[in-house]
Amino acid sequence: MESLQSDEVDRAAECLVRAHHVIALTGAGLSVESGIPPFRGPGGIWTRYGEPPMDGYQRFLEDPRAAWEERLNPSGPMRELWETLAAARPNPGHLALVELEDIGILRCTITQNVDDLHRLAGSRALLEIHGNATLIRCIQCVARFPRSAIDFASLPPRCPTCDGILKSDTVAFGEPIPPDVLGRCFEEAELADCMIVAGTSATVYPAAQFPNTIQERGGDLVEVNPYETELTALCQHTLRGTAAELLPQIVERVKTLRVGL
Ligand SMILES: [Zn+2]
Numbered sequence: 001m002e003s004l005q006s007d008e009v010d011r012a013a014e015c016l017v018r019a020h021h022v023i024a025l026t027g028a029g030l031s032v033e034s035g036i037p038p039f040r041g042p043g044g045i046w047t048r049y050g051e052p053p054m055d056g057y058q059r060f061l062e063d064p065r066a067a068w069e070e071r072l073n074p075s076g077p078m079r080e081l082w083e084t085l086a087a088a089r090p091n092p093g094h095l096a097l098v099e100l101e102d103i104g105i106l107r108c109t110i111t112q113n114v115d116d117l118h119r120l121a122g123s124r125a126l127l128e129i130h131g132n133a134t135l136i137r138c139i140q141c142v143a144r145f146p147r148s149a150i151d152f153a154s155l156p157p158r159c160p161t162c163d164g165i166l167k168s169d170t171v172a173f174g175e176p177i178p179p180d181v182l183g184r185c186f187e188e189a190e191l192a193d194c195m196i197v198a199g200t201s202a203t204v205y206p207a208a209q210f211p212n213t214i215q216e217r218g219g220d221l222v223e224v225n226p227y228e229t230e231l232t233a234l235c236q237h238t239l240r241g242t243a244a245e246l247l248p249q250i251v252e253r254v255k256t257l258r259v260g261l
Contacts, residue, residue, distance in 0.1 A: 005239070009246065012222045012237040013253035019194035019220065022105055024097055025210055026243070027112045027200025029225060033091040033244040036084055036115055049077035057175035064156035064165050071168060072152065085114075085133055090121035093198065093243030096251045098122040105254060108188045112200060112207050114170045127185050129177055129207060131169035140164025142178055177206060185210065193219040198243040201229035224250075 016022050028038040037043045053059065060067045074082055098121050100106035108125040111118055114133040118126050131137065135144045138159035150157050150166060157166045171177060189195075189210040202208050211221050215234050223235040224246050232238055239246045 005241070008237060008239055009249050009253055012239060013250050013257055015194060015220050015222060015237060016100070016105055016196075016250070016254055017257045021107055021191045022100070022194045022196065023107055023188050023192045023210075024100075024109045024196040024198060025111075025200060025202060025207060026097075026109060026118070026198045027202070027207070029199025030091075030093050030111075030243045031088065031113050031115050031117055032199070033093065033242055034088045034115070034117055036088050036117075045077050045081055052077075052173065054173045056172035060167060060172060060175075064167070067167075068152075068155040068157065072155075082133075085116070088115055088117060090117045091244045093247045094118055094121035094123070096243075096247035097196075097198075099251050100254065101125060103255065103258070106196075107192070110185050110188065110207070110210065112204070127181050127188070128169075129181055129185060130171045131178070133168065133170045135169035136166050137169040137178065138162060138164045139167050142180055144169055182206060186213075189213040193217070194222065195219065196222045196224065196247075197231060197235070198224040198247065201225070201227075202231050203229070222250075 032038060037045055039045055094117050097106060097109055101123060108127060109118055109123050110127045110129060112130050114128065114130050116132055116134045134147070136147060136150055137144045138161065141159060141162040141164055143159060143161050158164070159166055185206065190213065192214050195211055195214045197211055200207065202211055211231055211234060215221055220237070221231070221235040222237040223229070223232060224239045224243050226240060226242055
């Protein structure tokens with residue numbers, strides 16, 4: 001069994017080395033080993049506290065001041081979530097992707113995670129489709145700011161550039177994906193001939209579309225996930241295990257192969 005897995009690591013690494021434009025798509029499973037529970041499933045925040053309202057963006061627009069008061073003084077599940085995010089640190093899966101970027105294999109990481117762990121790990125070419133919980137975004141001009149740059153004396157805070165209303169960069173339910181990020185994701189998916197799909201079943205739009213785009217154009221999909229997903233049948237390479245365990249193994253193999261070139 002172990003040698004089958006090791007063969008599959010070898011084949012996935014060969015696939016990455018052969019490809020011209022490798023990108024990665026990551027999701028909640030990658031952050032589990034950094035101590036961040038998934039939203040759904042056993043131990044998930046929403047499983048324990050109930051699903052959040054599906055019209056979060058509409059609620060924000062109707063009363064941004066109330067939304068900010070709750071954001072700055074969170075209670076219940078949101079308080080638990082913010083405390084967990086603040087304490088989380090990147091795991092070997094995040095660091096392996098940075099190393100792949102450093103050695104010129106990985107061109108871009110698209111993540112559904114808002115936890116800032118890719119950035120903390122050192123990823124540079126990073127597209128956060130659901131935003132970043134540590135940033136604040138203007139809903140008018142889409143400029144993003146660190147919290148320290150914003151004056152919260154009166155709520156809702158206003159954009160220093162255009163005076164538009166500011167909101168957390170995290171994409172709320174019912175909120176469109178910011179067009180700047182989404183456009184770049186589609187460009188990367190069009191260029192890619194290989195995608196690592198790590199810790200996500202990629203069933204939610206728009207993330208669901210990127211593996212399909214690559215596969216339809218004859219590219220390869222490398223899945224790293226402890227569980228079978230709806231994507232598994234489409235993948236050329238499937239590695240069963242966590243990203244924290246398997247991505248470093250793939251990187252080590254990639255480095256050995258590149259020395260031989
Ligand atoms: Zn603005």
